[in-house]
Amino acid sequence: MFYIINKLNRNKVSKKIKYKFNGLTLIFFYVFLYFFTNNIIYSQNIEENNNEYLIPMGNILQIDAELKNLIVRNEVDNSPLKIGDSILKIEDKNINSYEDFNKSLSSLKKSDNISILIRRENSIFSLKCDKKALEKTNFNNLISGFATLTYVNPNTKEFGAVAHPINIGGTKKIPIKKGCISYTDNLNIKKSCRGNVGCISASKNNIIGEFNKNSDFGIKGKISDIDLSKYEKYKIASIEEVKLGKAQIILQDVNNQCKKYDIEIINIEHQHKPDSKGIKIKITDPELLQKTGGIVQGMSGTPIVQGDKIVGAVSHALENNPSLGYGVYIQWMIH
Numbered sequence: 001m002f003y004i005i006n007k008l009n010r011n012k013v014s015k016k017i018k019y020k021f022n023g024l025t026l027i028f029f030y031v032f033l034y035f036f037t038n039n040i041i042y043s044q045n046i047e048e049n050n051n052e053y054l055i056p057m058g059n060i061l062q063i064d065a066e067l068k069n070l071i072v073r074n075e076v077d078n079s080p081l082k083i084g085d086s087i088l089k090i091e092d093k094n095i096n097s098y099e100d101f102n103k104s105l106s107s108l109k110k111s112d113n114i115s116i117l118i119r120r121e122n123s124i125f126s127l128k129c130d131k132k133a134l135e136k137t138n139f140n141n142l143i144s145g146f147a148t149l150t151y152v153n154p155n156t157k158e159f160g161a162v163a164h165p166i167n168i169g170g171t172k173k174i175p176i177k178k179g180c181i182s183y184t185d186n187l188n189i190k191k192s193c194r195g196n197v198g199c200i201s202a203s204k205n206n207i208i209g210e211f212n213k214n215s216d217f218g219i220k221g222k223i224s225d226i227d228l229s230k231y232e233k234y235k236i237a238s239i240e241e242v243k244l245g246k247a248q249i250i251l252q253d254v255n256n257q258c259k260k261y262d263i264e265i266i267n268i269e270h271q272h273k274p275d276s277k278g279i280k281i282k283i284t285d286p287e288l289l290q291k292t293g294g295i296v297q298g299m300s301g302t303p304i305v306q307g308d309k310i311v312g313a314v315s316h317a318l319e320n321n322p323s324l325g326y327g328v329y330i331q332w333m334i335h
Contacts, residue, residue, distance in 0.1 A: 084169020200298030
């Protein structure tokens with residue numbers, strides 16, 4: 001009996017120790033879980049906060065790209081092809097290069113009623129053409145031009161530029177196979193005047209990034225060769241945070257410095273879905289007006305800042321009054 005009683009007491013003591021051990025284990029587990037989850041949340045918050053900032057740039061870029069398809073660059077009498085048409089197939093043979101085009105053309109066994117599959121604007125359809133018209137038509141799968149670098153994401157190195165799609169003729173958002181952007185110098189500015197929008201040209205400098213995305217709100221890609229440590233980061237403005245009144249654009253000048261110039265936001269469209277021309281602006285800076293006459297071709301993508309926020313980018317000029325123009329919200333460019 002005594003032995004049994006002692007055994008029961010031992011069991012009670014063992015159970016108490018076991019309960020205490022289990023209790024301590026649970027306490028340590030919950031403490032570990034608390035700090036671990038807090039660290040995850042803290043890291044996520046840091047990442048989210050960093051992603052709320054962009055670096056507005058303003059550099060004039062030379063943009064060079066190889067297109068996915070051959071593009072019609074001139075119109076020939078009695079030919080149904082129009083400038084900007086993308087050639088997809090000739091007699092059911094895929095056309096992805098000049099080599100494909102020349103092979104298809106030389107292998108044709110007939111000289112007329114040739115079936116060609118094209119993309120025009122947002123439509124893909126077939127039409128008939130004769131061989132002589134095809135031989136007289138100029139095709140190209142390379143483009144080059146000038147626009148402005150809008151922003152760089154300091155964390156991902158993603159950039160956005162142009163603020164509207166790259167178009168040829170009536171065909172918008174031409175598919176890009178691969179492209180690159182380069183810094184420029186030796187700016188030459190042809191001033192805008194009422195009824196005529198001027199332009200910027202420049203000398204190509206070093207390549208700083210690549211892209212293959214041509215969207216409704218410009219091109220996107222990755223920067224490869226910029227030290228971003230010296231640039232100021234701006235908070236990304238929501239559409240509701242954009243205000244009427246004073247603002248600034250950032251643009252490269254003839255001394256290759258990116259400077260701020262005064263503008264005024266004179267109208268705001270409270271858009272609920274992505275669309276262009278959400279912000280109407282007026283150039284008010286006397287220095288910029290003296291140099292450019294307002295907005296010129298090549299300024300597409302120029303970042304618009306208001307206080308410590310980047311709010312959008314210049315996208316269009318008004319031909320009858322180039323001191324006025326439109327911008328797209330930065331929210332639409334980054335998403």
